[in-house]
Amino acid sequence: MTPKERTFRILNHEIVDRPSVLSATQTGTCELMEASGAYWPDASFDADLMAKLASAAHTIAGLEGVRIPFCLTVLAESMGCIIDRGRSDRQPAVAKTLYDQGKSPNTEKILESARVQTIFDAIHKIKDMKFDVPLIVGFEGPTTLAGHLLGVERLCLMMIKKPDEVMKYIEAAEEACVIYAKALIREGADIIAPADPTASPSVLSPRMFEKFSKKPLMSVASVAKMSILHICGNATPILNHMADCGFSALSIEEKVDLTTAKSLLKERRVAIVGNVPSAGVLLTGSEEEVFRVSKQAIASGVDILAPSCGIAPRTPTRNLRAMVRAALSP
Numbered sequence: 001m002t003p004k005e006r007t008f009r010i011l012n013h014e015i016v017d018r019p020s021v022l023s024a025t026q027t028g029t030c031e032l033m034e035a036s037g038a039y040w041p042d043a044s045f046d047a048d049l050m051a052k053l054a055s056a057a058h059t060i061a062g063l064e065g066v067r068i069p070f071c072l073t074v075l076a077e078s079m080g081c082i083i084d085r086g087r088s089d090r091q092p093a094v095a096k097t098l099y100d101q102g103k104s105p106n107t108e109k110i111l112e113s114a115r116v117q118t119i120f121d122a123i124h125k126i127k128d129m130k131f132d133v134p135l136i137v138g139f140e141g142p143t144t145l146a147g148h149l150l151g152v153e154r155l156c157l158m159m160i161k162k163p164d165e166v167m168k169y170i171e172a173a174e175e176a177c178v179i180y181a182k183a184l185i186r187e188g189a190d191i192i193a194p195a196d197p198t199a200s201p202s203v204l205s206p207r208m209f210e211k212f213s214k215k216p217l218m219s220v221a222s223v224a225k226m227s228i229l230h231i232c233g234n235a236t237p238i239l240n241h242m243a244d245c246g247f248s249a250l251s252i253e254e255k256v257d258l259t260t261a262k263s264l265l266k267e268r269r270v271a272i273v274g275n276v277p278s279a280g281v282l283l284t285g286s287e288e289e290v291f292r293v294s295k296q297a298i299a300s301g302v303d304i305l306a307p308s309c310g311i312a313p314r315t316p317t318r319n320l321r322a323m324v325r326a327a328l329s330p
């Protein structure tokens, strides 16, 4: 069984010999930039550099997946937000929302945008490398994208005060995510992995999640056979809603207790991805600690061993390798 076949089986909810080990969230680190010669910020905007840096997480760190891109701004920029390119150790971010530019959301030309075309090119380049691991393509989930278009504070305020008006943005974000997800699969992505941090209970109440985030996520899940939804923070109160959305797997942070998550999702057809603490262990811990925490996650029943959230740029490669060793060793 190749690592790719194993991951596909896990996402198909079949029995396998061991968990896969990969990242459903961003994988660019300073050490991997040095090793591959592909640095931020350019690697977020150039297909060749993106393919080089992303594949280093597989070829050098040993992760059983190649995951692009390194930020959550591709759809935001394709819809007209102005982006700060970031630095060698900082991801691109939205500098000016659509709302602040006085523009209305429009999804018509998103696939023609330079950022989206870069992602398509990077997909083709990585596919040409013929790895036996899955190619995972992430993007901002609908609520996060709506937050990019409006600003997160304005989004939350409008959900309460102007629920009809906010729908124009949420529906546009949903449509953009669906159009993009379909295109990613057509271009060769094996797994789509939306991350929707703004839908986290630390930003939205579970009731608001149900009202504004759930249906758009269901639409995104419906277009792909293999999919992983990542939501940050303590997602325990919305785990069942997340499972209702129809993704093959849910990626959760360390704030979610794995044993609780397993028991809440016991009857559901959904795999669990996570939840080795990205900051508390992978970034700052020793190799021994990474190995021990990873083994604990496996013992608690994680289906795919992974960082709990985006890998921090200063994370040492030896710690990523220690996580990989934990999944591979008996």
Ligand SMILES: [Zn+2]
Pocket: 197, 230, 231, 232, 233, 253, 308, 309, 310
């Ligand atoms: Zn996260």
